[in-house]
Amino acid sequence: MKDLAFEESHGSQRRERITILIAGGGGFLGSHLCEKLLGEGNRIICVDNFQTGSRRNVAPFIENPDFSLIEQDVCIPLKIKEPVNQIYNMACAASPPSYQQNPIHTLMTNIIGAKNLLDLARRKGARILQSSTSEIYGDPEIPLQVESYNGNVNTCGPRACYDEGKRAAETLFWEYNELYGVQTRVARIFNTYGPRMHPKDGRVVSNFIVQALEGENLTIYGDGSQTRSFCFVSDMVDGLVRLMASNETMPVNIGNPDEFTILDLAKIVQRKTLTRSRIEFTSLPKDDPRQRRPDIGRAAAVLDWAPKVSLDEGLDHMIAWFREELIGPRLTDALVQ
């Protein structure tokens, strides 16, 4: 296998081509990571059980000799013969309806799956990044969530399998770093949106856009005064790659600090899609967080990172992408899955 050198996208440093394993590489964020890191000349091993991801997301890479796909659940220990330099753990259903379908499996993915990947990192001497989440803050009592905030999480509720699983995974990462010196990185990801989100997975940005384009009412859970901060996928992938390259072993928030109410978002989508769809209100699910806004001071300091894409611009990209998808075959596939 020949070694290629490439320019890092965010610096002038030259680095050698490396082998990167992306667990959950068939999902929304994972497939964008595959695309970026493959494009930079690396070898990519994608591991996915396609629980929520899609073979269509990785179809453009399948013929690439630098890309290989292993269809496997990360709860089963991974046997990889070749050297691995970096591991991104993106494997976990991310939308509440998906992760609540099989809550025990969600918890096990976050704990057993993370442990299997940490064991692999330890065996291979690889650096490993965990896709943690703003959900580890639960329903926060502070308006701006900083990494030192310990959160307000319910251990016995419908979101607990995800939130508590992600919290336990952070602890596993911390212990593997402390006990075994594994090079761990932890990204606390805030709501991210963009092309390749599953049109029917129930996340708010894709929900509103699909509803607006299909002429259905936009469904708001609660009165719409709860807030979220939305990060475009290219900014998120850039932040994750920078974190992997950094020396920071403590968790880092990555997200866009511009905060919107859900009602604001619905109105923006209505305006941008020129839909006749109306807004309808329905009951708020249990434990739905009231607010979400990242303090990104640490990301700025240690990664020299800040988001570049505004919600206005990002929504234009996403709406254009969904317009194409909804008249193409993807929605038909989604409906029969």
Ligand SMILES: NC(=O)c1ccc[n+]([C@@H]2O[C@H](COP(=O)([O-])OP(=O)(O)OC[C@H]3O[C@@H](n4cnc5c(N)ncnc54)[C@H](O)[C@@H]3O)[C@@H](O)[C@H]2O)c1
């Ligand atoms: N997108 C966001 O806004 C967001 C926010 C916070 C955290 N995250 C985290 O980022 C990661 C990726 O999220 P996403 O938005 O791309 O979600 P996604 O559902 O599109 O992708 C998750 C991928 O993991 C795979 N997967 C799930 N369980 C698996 C298992 N046991 N074994 C192997 N593969 C498995 C799925 O098939 C899918 O391809 C997740 O860990 C999620 O918790 C995402």
